[in-house]
Amino acid sequence: MEQFFKRILVLEACGAIATHLWLKRSEPSSLFLVCSVLSLVPFFPFFVFSPSLASPISGMFLSYLVYSVTLATSVVAYRISSFHPLSKHPGPLICKITKLWSVWVALKGDTHLYHKRLHDKYGPTVRIGPNELSTVDKDLIPFVLGSQGMPKGQLWDGRRFDQPKNGNEYNSLIDVRDLQIHAQLRKAWNKAFAPSSMRDYEEILVPRVAQLGDHLAHACKNGNDHVVHVDLAKWISFFSFDFMGDIAFGGCFELMRDGDKEGMWKNMESGLYLPSITQHVPWIAVVLRSLPFFGSGMQALTRFGVFHAKRRAALELKKKDLFYYLLEASNTSSTSVEEQLPIIVGNAILTIVAGSDTTASVMSSIICYLLCHPDVYERLRDELDHAFPYLDADGVPVIEPEKLSSLNLLNAVINETLRLLPAVPTSLQRAPARGSGGQMLGTSFFIPEGTGIQVPPYVLHRDPRYFSPDPDAFIPDRWLTPSKDGKDSQVPEFLTMRDAFIPFSSGPANCAGKSLALTEMRTVIALLLKRFDLGFESKGSLEVERAKWESQMKDRFVFAKGKLPIWLKERRL
Numbered sequence: 001m002e003q004f005f006k007r008i009l010v011l012e013a014c015g016a017i018a019t020h021l022w023l024k025r026s027e028p029s030s031l032f033l034v035c036s037v038l039s040l041v042p043f044f045p046f047f048v049f050s051p052s053l054a055s056p057i058s059g060m061f062l063s064y065l066v067y068s069v070t071l072a073t074s075v076v077a078y079r080i081s082s083f084h085p086l087s088k089h090p091g092p093l094i095c096k097i098t099k100l101w102s103v104w105v106a107l108k109g110d111t112h113l114y115h116k117r118l119h120d121k122y123g124p125t126v127r128i129g130p131n132e133l134s135t136v137d138k139d140l141i142p143f144v145l146g147s148q149g150m151p152k153g154q155l156w157d158g159r160r161f162d163q164p165k166n167g168n169e170y171n172s173l174i175d176v177r178d179l180q181i182h183a184q185l186r187k188a189w190n191k192a193f194a195p196s197s198m199r200d201y202e203e204i205l206v207p208r209v210a211q212l213g214d215h216l217a218h219a220c221k222n223g224n225d226h227v228v229h230v231d232l233a234k235w236i237s238f239f240s241f242d243f244m245g246d247i248a249f250g251g252c253f254e255l256m257r258d259g260d261k262e263g264m265w266k267n268m269e270s271g272l273y274l275p276s277i278t279q280h281v282p283w284i285a286v287v288l289r290s291l292p293f294f295g296s297g298m299q300a301l302t303r304f305g306v307f308h309a310k311r312r313a314a315l316e317l318k319k320k321d322l323f324y325y326l327l328e329a330s331n332t333s334s335t336s337v338e339e340q341l342p343i344i345v346g347n348a349i350l351t352i353v354a355g356s357d358t359t360a361s362v363m364s365s366i367i368c369y370l371l372c373h374p375d376v377y378e379r380l381r382d383e384l385d386h387a388f389p390y391l392d393a394d395g396v397p398v399i400e401p402e403k404l405s406s407l408n409l410l411n412a413v414i415n416e417t418l419r420l421l422p423a424v425p426t427s428l429q430r431a432p433a434r435g436s437g438g439q440m441l442g443t444s445f446f447i448p449e450g451t452g453i454q455v456p457p458y459v460l461h462r463d464p465r466y467f468s469p470d471p472d473a474f475i476p477d478r479w480l481t482p483s484k485d486g487k488d489s490q491v492p493e494f495l496t497m498r499d500a501f502i503p504f505s506s507g508p509a510n511c512a513g514k515s516l517a518l519t520e521m522r523t524v525i526a527l528l529l530k531r532f533d534l535g536f537e538s539k540g541s542l543e544v545e546r547a548k549w550e551s552q553m554k555d556r557f558v559f560a561k562g563k564l565p566i567w568l569k570e571r572r573l
């Protein structure tokens, strides 16, 4: 009998090693297959020899135990061994062993800080998972994200909470993992955000910005001494949500007017949390996706999207919005609009998710940094007063968006904020195409298929090799090249490497809405500074205020921001 036991245990150990060879080099993505293998492989030897065993129950228990322990040992030993293809890249032991450690870090929203510490300790390329690297070597950016780069990585399988429809593997442009399909879908977006289309969006933007100003001015009139105390971050979020609703669905939100009555803003904010965890272990997303109560916020957003997409499709608008271009692209396709509705809705929702929290967090950070640096605040206000000296009939400053892109200090302030707190701080991940076997990164090193590699802007932008001196300090002047009249050349001694500045990512899957985002941010900041005096609510030191704001930033793929309590008063112009 002992002989049968020995045979079973040897077979279990062999089965475990065979399973490991199968699982090797990739995180599992089909949960059904993995569960079937993990339950059937250990059962087989037991089943064959069980008639000869006196105690089949303890035999079965022992079989599964030996199988599991051997499998775990084999996986761990391989991952930390020199046989692993990523073995030459340094990193903490725990990261080499399991991605569950990344889940723990992500739960706290500290991934950006953790990756910064890892790069400070281990250097430009770090192993952040058993099959994942992080690099802040700027020369590798073209081979990861750029024109010679790779498709999106497995992270996107873990961020997908809606089951893709019509046989697709994606829900919207951003989670497409195939370069050709991505290029095909991207055409409509490139057309939608071409310079010729921007004028239509400006016509939508200007009244929305004026509405933000009027709401705040109205609140000031009702305040003591015409001063109002507000959480400016919330007002900016409401504004950007309303504006993205205009762009995506021809107008569907009125948060500035009515507040978040339908809970959509709340749904979107809470919807960011779960994918930022599951992106580290895609198979968990597959499990959670099947549970009805998970991702309910995003499901509500999808229902909302379907409703408004149908409503918008029936509207004849004079101005072309993004929806117009998405619909136009579907009309030229061979499949019917009905069949394409899921992807049109997915893309419209993507606009709201990708376009509102990102700009809102950056605009709020800009205001915070300006309040922490009164000298920059004053200089910027001078620049704006000089550029926009006129008032309309109601005494409100007139701001012409077309002039904003030439304001040097304004653009330097925006760049410096995007450098220190890029809206997408870490997760710019790519991976070799499926079936490719792997890819050489220039002449540097080879990464095998199944390996993800990210470039974290938060870490890259604070690297003293690219931005110095004081890479952690807010110094907009580092972006000002000496002008001819010498006006903006106070500090010409900065090293500012623009090819290491990637707040909008880089290459064919870079931010589709970059030009719109910049126009929006310039217009809102110009309005707030021109029309109002602003100050921090609390009387703490400026360093403390800055530290408080930065510590509230949580890495949920995009930065989730905290509150920005300030006082505000309308300026006498």
Ligand code: HEM
Binding pocket: 173, 174, 175, 186, 189, 247, 350, 351, 354, 355, 356, 358, 359, 362, 422, 423, 424, 427, 428, 429, 502, 503, 504, 505, 506, 508, 509, 510, 511, 512, 513, 514, 516, 517
């Ligand atoms: C400050 C504002 C913004 C920042 C910093 C930002 C940043 C980014 C980044 C870093 C990515 C690339 C992710 C990757 O490489 O994996 C991205 C993608 C994208 N962004 Fe933005 N974004 C901003 C605003 C916007 C706005 C306003 C829109 C739309 C109106 C938008 C639409 C998109 C879309 C559609 C993608 C996916 C592009 C693709 O996969 O081809 N973004 N954004």
